[in-house]
Amino acid sequence: MSTNAIGIVGLGLMGCDVAAIFLAAGWHVQAAEPDSANWDARRERVSVSVGQLGGDFRSERLRVVESVEALEWQNIKLVIEAAPEQLELKQKIFAELDRLVPPHIPIGSNASGFRITDISCSCQSRNRMANLHFFAPAHLVPVVEVVRGEFTDPAVTEALYDIMKTVGRMPVRVNRDVPGFLANRIQHALMREVFAVIDEGLGTVEDVDTAVRYGFGFRYVAAGPILQKEFAGLDTHISAARSIYPSLSTSAEPSLILEEVVSEGRLGMKTGRGFWSWTPEQIRQERERYERTLLAALKLLRESRASTEQ
Numbered sequence: 668m669s670t671n672a673i674g675i676v677g678l679g680l681m682g683c684d685v686a687a688i689f690l691a692a693g694w695h696v697q698a699a700e701p702d703s704a705n706w707d708a709r710r711e712r713v714s715v716s717v718g719q720l721g722g723d724f725r726s727e728r729l730r731v732v733e734s735v736e737a738l739e740w741q742n743i744k745l746v747i748e749a750a751p752e753q754l755e756l757k758q759k760i761f762a763e764l765d766r767l768v769p770p771h772i773p774i775g776s777n778a779s780g781f782r783i784t785d786i787s788c789s790c791q792s793r794n795r796m797a798n799l800h801f802f803a804p805a806h807l808v809p810v811v812e813v814v815r816g817e818f819t820d821p822a823v824t825e826a827l828y829d830i831m832k833t834v835g836r837m838p839v840r841v842n843r844d845v846p847g848f849l850a851n852r853i854q855h856a857l858m859r860e861v862f863a864v865i866d867e868g869l870g871t872v873e874d875v876d877t878a879v880r881y882g883f884g885f886r887y888v889a890a891g892p893i894l895q896k897e898f899a900g901l902d903t904h905i906s907a908a909r910s911i912y913p914s915l916s917t918s919a920e921p922s923l924i925l926e927e928v929v930s931e932g933r934l935g936m937k938t939g940r941g942f943w944s945w946t947p948e949q950i951r952q953e954r955e956r957y958e959r960t961l962l963a964a965l966k967l968l969r970e971s972r973a974s975t976e977q
């Protein structure tokens with residue numbers, strides 16, 4: 668039985684799902700979460716996510732404590748910070764981790780916007796710190812970006828990469844610490860054009876979702892964008908690129924429509940309204956459908972991968 672353990676700092680939305688990944692892989696989890704009023708709810712969430720991964724949630728393998736100081740380092744192989752996205756808070760947590768975590772243990776941050784170079788800049792042991800960027804829901808989306816900061820020792824990113832493979836993830840190495848790392852740069856390039864299309868009245872929000880989800884997005888479960896172009900022919904692609912690129916958005920600012928809805932407090936499901944309106948029951952149903960579909964896609968991806976590895 669494995670006695671490997673992970674330390675997680677912040678057992679919120681992402682921390683819970685990261686905990687589930689490791690528990691489902693047979694690891695132990697110790698989590699530092701100051702909001703003790705929510706511990707039961709978080710344990711329940713972790714339990715459901717472990718179940719979705721086909722694992723058996725064993726309560727004694729998840730130890731939740733109030734602070735980093737209360738973590739026990741004996742079996743911990745890595746620490747992942749998943750506290751709120753505030754630079755000062757993350758810098759404070761990393762200063763604490765710098766001081767308290769034994770030097771041989773690598774430390775990752777799940778920050779989605781802040782560079783590890785900036786989070787760890789004042790830490791003495793910043794060479795063992797990297798971004799370890801998961802995508803929500805972290806237990807269902809297989810990719811995790813392992814980002815080397817300006818101070819990160821390459822051996823640390825390799826160790827993190829190997830651990831991610833061990834627990835069934837699809838790690839991707841990102842060799843420079845740039846905003847958005849690798850995947851979010853691509854995603855935001857798409858989203859800039861998505862909102863430009865709506866701003867310009869080329870189509871509705873429904874048209875955009877349909878075109879991506881039932882069009883080129885649908886293909887991505889079977890092939891990434893480069894492999895897909897190998898099927899389609901790179902000559903066709905370059906010719907389309909030459910004619911389309913000149914008219915694509917190059918705006919350095921978010922679109923008018925996006926600024927407008929956000930300034931009206933329409934933030935999506937969390938405020939009950941974004942581009943659509945949401946009742947709590949609709950949110951519950953949509954989330955269930957979303958996760959069910961992701962799980963089915965995950966199963967297909969695993970089968971497809973297994974068949975290419977045979």
Ligand SMILES: NC(=O)c1ccc[n+]([C@@H]2O[C@H](COP(=O)([O-])OP(=O)(O)OC[C@H]3O[C@@H](n4cnc5c(N)ncnc54)[C@H](O)[C@@H]3O)[C@@H](O)[C@H]2O)c1
Binds near residue numbers: 680
């Ligand atoms: N939610 C997403 O879709 C998503 C996706 C990728 C990355 N991320 C990143 O993951 C990180 C966590 O996001 P989240 O959505 O889980 O946030 P969240 O607010 O759900 O969870 C954060 C948790 O950290 C706890 N916390 C606060 N201060 C702390 C401290 N000093 N020490 C330990 N824990 C503390 C909070 O009580 C909370 O439970 C952020 O950096 C976010 O940008 C989020």
